[in-house]
Amino acid sequence: MTDQDILTVFTRTLRDLIGDDSIVLAMNTRRNDVDGWDSFMYVSFIVAIELELQIKFRIADVESFETVGDIVAEARSLLG
Amino acid sequence: MLFNSYEFIFVFLPVTLAGFFLLGLSSRNLALGWLVVISIAFYAWWRPINVLIIAPSILVNFVLARWLLRLTADKTRAGLARLVLLLGIAFNVAFLGYFKYVNFLATAANDLIGTNFVLTQVVLPLGISFITFQKIAFLIDVHGRRIPSFTLRDYGLFVLFFPQLIAGPIVHYREMMPQFQQARCRWDKENIAVGLSLFGFGLFKKVVLADGISEYVSPIYETASAGSEVTLFPAWIAAIGFTLQIYFDFSGYSDMALGLARFFGVRLPANFDSPLKATNIIDFWLRWHITLTRFLTAYLYNPLVLWLTRRRMVKRLPGLGGRAPSVGAFLQLLAGPTLLTMFVSGLWHGAGYLFILWGLLHGLYLSVNHAWRLFGPRNWSSKETYERFMRPTGFVLTFLSVVVAMVLFRSANADAAKELLQGLVGLNGISLPQQIFAQLGPLKGLLPSFVTASTVMSAQEFVFAMAWLGVLLLVALLFPNTLQLMARYEPALGVHPKPAAPLSLLRVLDWTPTVPWAVVMSSLVVAAVLRIGGKSEFLYWQF
Numbered sequence: 001m002t003d004q005d006i007l008t009v010f011t012r013t014l015r016d017l018i019g020d021d022s023i024v025l026a027m028n029t030r031r032n033d034v035d036g037w038d039s040f041m042y043v044s045f046i047v048a049i050e051l052e053l054q055i056k057f058r059i060a061d062v063e064s065f066e067t068v069g070d071i072v073a074e075a076r077s078l079l080g
Numbered sequence: 081m082l083f084n085s086y087e088f089i090f091v092f093l094p095v096t097l098a099g100f101f102l103l104g105l106s107s108r109n110l111a112l113g114w115l116v117v118i119s120i121a122f123y124a125w126w127r128p129i130n131v132l133i134i135a136p137s138i139l140v141n142f143v144l145a146r147w148l149l150r151l152t153a154d155k156t157r158a159g160l161a162r163l164v165l166l167l168g169i170a171f172n173v174a175f176l177g178y179f180k181y182v183n184f185l186a187t188a189a190n191d192l193i194g195t196n197f198v199l200t201q202v203v204l205p206l207g208i209s210f211i212t213f214q215k216i217a218f219l220i221d222v223h224g225r226r227i228p229s230f231t232l233r234d235y236g237l238f239v240l241f242f243p244q245l246i247a248g249p250i251v252h253y254r255e256m257m258p259q260f261q262q263a264r265c266r267w268d269k270e271n272i273a274v275g276l277s278l279f280g281f282g283l284f285k286k287v288v289l290a291d292g293i294s295e296y297v298s299p300i301y302e303t304a305s306a307g308s309e310v311t312l313f314p315a316w317i318a319a320i321g322f323t324l325q326i327y328f329d330f331s332g333y334s335d336m337a338l339g340l341a342r343f344f345g346v347r348l349p350a351n352f353d354s355p356l357k358a359t360n361i362i363d364f365w366l367r368w369h370i371t372l373t374r375f376l377t378a379y380l381y382n383p384l385v386l387w388l389t390r391r392r393m394v395k396r397l398p399g400l401g402g403r404a405p406s407v408g409a410f411l412q413l414l415a416g417p418t419l420l421t422m423f424v425s426g427l428w429h430g431a432g433y434l435f436i437l438w439g440l441l442h443g444l445y446l447s448v449n450h451a452w453r454l455f456g457p458r459n460w461s462s463k464e465t466y467e468r469f470m471r472p473t474g475f476v477l478t479f480l481s482v483v484v485a486m487v488l489f490r491s492a493n494a495d496a497a498k499e500l501l502q503g504l505v506g507l508n509g510i511s512l513p514q515q516i517f518a519q520l521g522p523l524k525g526l527l528p529s530f531v532t533a534s535t536v537m538s539a540q541e542f543v544f545a546m547a548w549l550g551v552l553l554l555v556a557l558l559f560p561n562t563l564q565l566m567a568r569y570e571p572a573l574g575v576h577p578k579p580a581a582p583l584s585l586l587r588v589l590d591w592t593p594t595v596p597w598a599v600v601m602s603s604l605v606v607a608a609v610l611r612i613g614g615k616s617e618f619l620y621w622q623f
Binding site: 040 | 378400
């Protein structure tokens with residue numbers, strides 16, 4: 001899976017969760033950039049990604065992600 | 081040894097600084113080693129046996145952390161690493177549990193299930209709650225590979241650094257150690273000036289403001305715990321007065337800790353940001369004892385919410401967030417974890433039912449606040465209208481909620497808390513000091529019949545208490561705080577100036593190392609030093 005593939009999964013997941021098809025995620029997107037992506041939705045998003053990709057993030061990493069690119073990089077590393 | 085004592089200010093501190101800067105001339109290692117030794121001496125001053133109690137726990141943590149460091153470097157041993165982490169956390173919780181909670185648990189068991197456990201005399205090592213949390217955070221950070229290496233001296237310095245040893249701020253290794261490693265260990269004019277001013281502000285807040293109001297607050301709580309009725313005015317003086325006392329006491333201590341660390345070129349994280357100005361309770365907890373909130377959020381609340389969300393979503397139940405959250409998700413993913421976290425916070429503060437109740441009450445406040453945000457009315461005509469209404473309403477509600485909860489925090493027992501809470505709502509009647517009542521003359525006829533004369537407080541005490549409340553409320557609610565005043569010099573880790581309006585109070589009062597500020601600081605320090613005397617412990621040193 002390439003970074004772009006992972007990003008596509010992320011975008012689709014977040015659109016489903018927030019119910020907004022206009023969301024477009026990029027590697028440098030931050031949570032504040034997306035309307036409705038609050039801290040609660042962030043946890044739901046992380047878990048939805050885990051279920052979709054069959055991976056499990058470490059709690060310490062979940063707290064330290066700053067951009068979508070950080071989450072993509074960790075997901076890629078977990079996917080091996 | 082208290083920060084607000086002559087022996088600390090005029091003997092311990094000068095000796096410590098002289099040793100540090102002299103040794104720093106030849107070697108940074110020696111200077112940092114000196115800091116470890118002097119921190120142990122600081123801790124031992126109170127009760128030397130404390131060192132013998134705490135030292136084995138530090139060594140056990142060090143050994144476990146080194147083991148974890150090796151295990152986490154090898155991906156095939158992740159299971160064992162997790163086990164070692166859990167063992168370490170269990171060891172620390174048990175250590176704290178024995179010293180702080182064994183008698184409380186025995187009393188609770190005797191009360192609730194009729195056992196006959198005999199209470200033992202356990203000496204509570206100073207600052208054990210803070211030290212324990214810091215050691216747990218360290219183990220979790222090593223397990224999370226956030227700490228690549230460390231030596232015994234570095235670990236000792238992190239755990240024992242005397243400015244924050246007894247009552248925080250609760251720090252992370254990764255935010256402290258780079259500062260020690262880069263410290264010049266030389267006399268630095270700016271660090272000394274900023275450190276002295278932070279220490280001076282803190283000393284003034286503690287010795288003059290907090291101790292000043294406590295003279296009027298403590299007798300009322302003592303009256304309540306002796307079983308006497310507390311009427312409306314004294315109840316409010318006690319409730320608001322103690323809220324102000326603990327704010328100036330603990331934020332004063334925190335300012336002093338920031339100042340002391342700054343002498344060595346180290347910035348500690350901020351612990352207070354004018355919490356009484358908060359306009360909702362979530363905001364209050366982001367401004368009050370910030371490093372405790374940060375610890376509990378990172379190491380308890382967040383992992384719990386993540387775990388619960390995983391369980392829910394595997395069952396195809398919705399998580400929390402979005403525009404139409406479900407009540408089930410709210411209760412399970414927000415209210416439950418919040419109540420549990422605040423229960424732990426209450427228990428951490430003290431081994432007693434009232435501390436637990438205080439924590440749970442704040443958990444309830446926070447849950448209501450979150451519920452309002454998620455489910456509250458959204459049909460405001462504009463954001464401005466909402467803000468115009470909610471900011472003052474939220475401020476008053478938050479202030480009153482904090483004040484009422486503080487009665488539980490301060491009361492010596494449940495009966496005292498009941499007396500005061502009854503007094504707050506007027507159930508114990510309304511009374512004025514005898515002398516004031518007598519002076520009213522014909523105005524007495526205008527007062528309702530349930531207003532009576534009382535001898536509990538003299539007219540002078542009553543007037544002075546009211547004046548103290550007025551002054552302290554003014555300082556707490558209208559003045560910029562220490563960190564804002566000194567923001568230009570990064571008084572705490574990551575605190576930088578925020579853009580201020582050209583004519584704001586902040587701009588006018590901005591701290592600078594100039595003669596007018598030297599006069600102000602000297603006056604504050606002289607006023608404080610002259611008031612030092614007797615035993616005046618920091619309220620948070622008991623935790």
